[in-house]
Amino acid sequence: EVQLVESGGGLVQPGRSLKLSCAASGFTFSDYNMAWVRQAPTKGLEWVASISYGGSNTHYGDSVKGRFTISRDNAKSTLYLQMDSLRSEDTATYYCARLYSSYIGYYFDYWGQGVMVTVSS
Amino acid sequence: DIVLTQAPLSVSVTPGESASISCRSSKSLLSSKGITSLYWYLQKPGKSPQLLIYRMSNLASGVPDRFSGSGSETDFTLKISKVETEDVGVYYCAQFLEYPYTFGAGTKLELK
Numbered sequence: 001e002v003q004l005v006e007s008g009g010g011l012v013q014p015g016r017s018l019k020l021s022c023a024a025s026g027f028t029f030s031d032y033n034m035a036w037v038r039q040a041p042t043k044g045l046e047w048v049a050s051i052s053y054g055g056s057n058t059h060y061g062d063s064v065k066g067r068f069t070i071s072r073d074n075a076k077s078t079l080y081l082q083m084d085s086l087r088s089e090d091t092a093t094y095y096c097a098r099l100y101s102s103y104i105g106y107y108f109d110y111w112g113q114g115v116m117v118t119v120s121s
Numbered sequence: 122d123i124v125l126t127q128a129p130l131s132v133s134v135t136p137g138e139s140a141s142i143s144c145r146s147s148k149s150l151l152s153s154k155g156i157t158s159l160y161w162y163l164q165k166p167g168k169s170p171q172l173l174i175y176r177m178s179n180l181a182s183g184v185p186d187r188f189s190g191s192g193s194e195t196d197f198t199l200k201i202s203k204v205e206t207e208d209v210g211v212y213y214c215a216q217f218l219e220y221p222y223t224f225g226a227g228t229k230l231e232l233k
Contacts, residue, residue, distance in 0.1 A: 035222075044213065044225070044226050045164075045215070047221055047223065050220075050222075059221075061221050062221070104154050104156045105156050107160050107215070108170075108172070109172055109175075109181075111169040111170055111171070114169055
């Protein structure tokens with residue numbers, strides 16, 4: 001059974017940093033691209049960042065580019081999101097998602113339960 | 122960026138009746154490989170999103186066949202026939218044709 005378990009969320013002051021983790025199990029982690037998606041309170045879904053299965057290719061949404069860094073440790077089957085220079089508008093539930101990838105396209109096929117990040121003084 | 126516009130933003134349905142949700146894309150979602158890169162997700166209350174439909178019209182594993190997806194290159198419809206109580210939640214369309222991946226604003230389905 002595919003499982004994605006996020007951790008590392010919490011309350012943080014504006015301008016500070018936080019690092020999220022996503023522990024994966026039930027599949028060969030190193031075979032899959034992965035991503036982070038967030039959802040502000042009572043709002044919709046926003047893609048944040050993606051990383052290729054080997055970690056060499058990354059993509060970021062404009063709202064986090066230059067502040068957030070996605071990375072992975074395939075030996076530990078763990079995905080990370082380093083969040084720097086946090087702003088109040090980064091307050092959201094952050095989901096880890098597996099990015100199913102094939103020659104005909106991509107999509108999120110599994111999601112974690114999410115972890116809450118609150119940026120406030 | 123590709124903008125996905127969903128309508129309605131809220132729908133109230135009597136159990137046993139059908140419901141339709143529209144999603145319109147600002148750009149064709151037909152890929153060079155002939156695949157339409159439009160997906161539907163359901164987020165049940167307090168839960169993470171789950172995949173319902175992939176590549177516009179394919180039912181994800183475990184999804185009841187009361188759900189169906191259809192459309193063209195820019196206009197898409199999710200239909201739920203014989204709505205059940207477990208169908209309550211927010212439905213999102215999403216595109217994975219190109220970065221940034223984008224989602225519609227969501228359609229909240231409630232029961233009358």
